Amino acid sequence: MSETTPVRTRRSGPVAAALVAGAALVASCASPQTSARGGDADEVKVALVTSVSGPLASYGEQYLQGFEAGLHHATDGTGEVDGVKITVLEDDDAGDPAKGVSLVKKRIGQGVPIVAGTVASGVATQIAPVAEQNETLYISGPAATDEVTGAGDHTFRSGRQTYQDVVTAKAILAAGSGGAGGGRVVVLAQDNAFGQANVAAVREVLGTDGTTVAPVLAAPSATDLTPTARKVLAEDPDMVFVAWAGDTAQSMWATLEQQGVLEQATVVTGLDIRASYSVFGKARDRVTLLAHYVPGATRTPEAEAMRAYFAEKGWQEDLFSPDGFNAAQMVVEAVEAGGADGDTKAMIKALEGFEFSGVKGPNTVRAEDHALLQPMFQAEFDGRTPTVTRTLDPAEVAP
Incomplete structure (x- = not known):
C-alpha cells in the first residue's frame, strides 16, 4: 500500500455514472478461462456478508439499506456500470466468524471478485486474511475494530474505526x-x-x-x-x-x-x-x-439522495446507513478501475487515496493503510x- 499514490477525486451521482467504465471482474481463485461473474459477460457480482440475524441484525439491516441507496445513487438508478449489471448477493453471517469465513470462501470459489461487510468485528478480522490469501477485494463494513485497518493490501474500510x-x-x-x-x-x-x-x-x-x-x-x-x-x-x-x-x-x-x-x-x-x-x-x-453519525444532521448531496431513496422505500436512516452508502460508492470506483480484465491491482490503486463526498461529508481512503478518514461528531x-x-x-x- 503505497504512501505516494496520488489522491484522486470522483464525482458522484448522474455525472459520475456517465463516466463509469464497463467492468468484467475475474476472481483470483478462478482460472484464466473462468469468468468471475459465473460466465455472464454483462454482470458483476458483489457479495455482501453481514448480520441479518443474531444480536447485530439491526446494524446489518442499516448497512444493507445504505448500500442499496448508494448503488442507486452512484449508478443513476440503473444498477449498472456502463451497461454491466451489478448483482448483489446477500449472505447472513449471524455474527459468527466461522460462518462468515465459510460464506466468503464459498463466494470466492464461485468467482465473486468483491466482498463487502460485515457489522461484526470478530467476523471482519477473520474475513480480511481470507481476502488477502485469495487476492479478493474486501471492503469492510461498520465493524469498528482497529485490526481491520492495515490488515492487507486487499482490505479497505467503508466505516469508522474504534x-x-x-x-x-x-x-x-x-x-x-x-x-x-x-x-x-x-x-x-x-x-x-x-x-x-x-x-x-x-x-x-x-x-x-x-x-x-x-x-x-x-x-x-x-x-x-x-x-x-x-x-x-x-x-x-x-x-x-x-x-x-x-x-x-x-x-x-x-x-x-x-x-x-x-x-x-x-x-x-x-x-x-x-x-x-x-x-x-x-x-x-x-x-x-x-x-459516528447523527441521522438527519448532514446536508451533503449524498445525504439528501439517501433520504429521498429511503423515503420511497419507507425506511429510516440510522447509525450505519452511511457505511453501506460509502461501500457502494467504493464498489463503483473499483469496478470502473478494474476494467474488463478484472485487474485487482488496478482496483486497489483506484481506492488508495480515493477522495469522495459521502453522507457524512468528505471521505478519504488513506493510501498507506486503507483507513477511511471522515468527520466525527459530538452530540x-x-x-x-x-x-x-x-x-x-x-x-x-x-x-
Whole structure:
C-alpha cells in the first residue's frame, strides 16, 4: 500500500455514472478461462456478508439499506456500470466468524471478485486474511475494530474505526476540561473483539499525561450486570468510557443508574442506533455523546439522495446507513478501475487515496493503510432525539 499514490477525486451521482467504465471482474481463485461473474459477460457480482440475524441484525439491516441507496445513487438508478449489471448477493453471517469465513470462501470459489461487510468485528478480522490469501477485494463494513485497518493490501474500510471514536472522546473531554490530563478512566465494555479493541484504543489515546486506564469487561451473554457496575465503582473512576453494543444496552444503562455510577464519574459513550435512544432512561441527560453519525444532521448531496431513496422505500436512516452508502460508492470506483480484465491491482490503486463526498461529508481512503478518514461528531439529546453540537474535521480524528 503505497504512501505516494496520488489522491484522486470522483464525482458522484448522474455525472459520475456517465463516466463509469464497463467492468468484467475475474476472481483470483478462478482460472484464466473462468469468468468471475459465473460466465455472464454483462454482470458483476458483489457479495455482501453481514448480520441479518443474531444480536447485530439491526446494524446489518442499516448497512444493507445504505448500500442499496448508494448503488442507486452512484449508478443513476440503473444498477449498472456502463451497461454491466451489478448483482448483489446477500449472505447472513449471524455474527459468527466461522460462518462468515465459510460464506466468503464459498463466494470466492464461485468467482465473486468483491466482498463487502460485515457489522461484526470478530467476523471482519477473520474475513480480511481470507481476502488477502485469495487476492479478493474486501471492503469492510461498520465493524469498528482497529485490526481491520492495515490488515492487507486487499482490505479497505467503508466505516469508522474504534480509534476514531476514542480520539473524538478525547477531543470532547479536552474541550470540557481545558486540556487538563490525569485521572482514572474505566472502559466498560463486553469481552469480545469490539470491546477489547476499545480498551486498546483508550489506552493508546487517553492513557497519557498521567491518566490510568482500567478495563471492566462483561461477558457478552451476561444479563445481570449489577456485578459489572460494582466493579466499575470499585475502580473509583473519574471517567467511564462505555463501549456497548447489542440487546443488553438498556439493562446496562439502567444498572449504571441504579448503582450510582452516573453520579460518581463523567460517563462518555457513543451514540447508538435510533432504537437505543430510549434505553438511556434517566441517564440521557448525564452522558457525553460522541457520534459516528447523527441521522438527519448532514446536508451533503449524498445525504439528501439517501433520504429521498429511503423515503420511497419507507425506511429510516440510522447509525450505519452511511457505511453501506460509502461501500457502494467504493464498489463503483473499483469496478470502473478494474476494467474488463478484472485487474485487482488496478482496483486497489483506484481506492488508495480515493477522495469522495459521502453522507457524512468528505471521505478519504488513506493510501498507506486503507483507513477511511471522515468527520466525527459530538452530540447531545434535545428531548427524545440527538442533535449535533460539534463537527470534528477528518484530520482531527484521523487514526
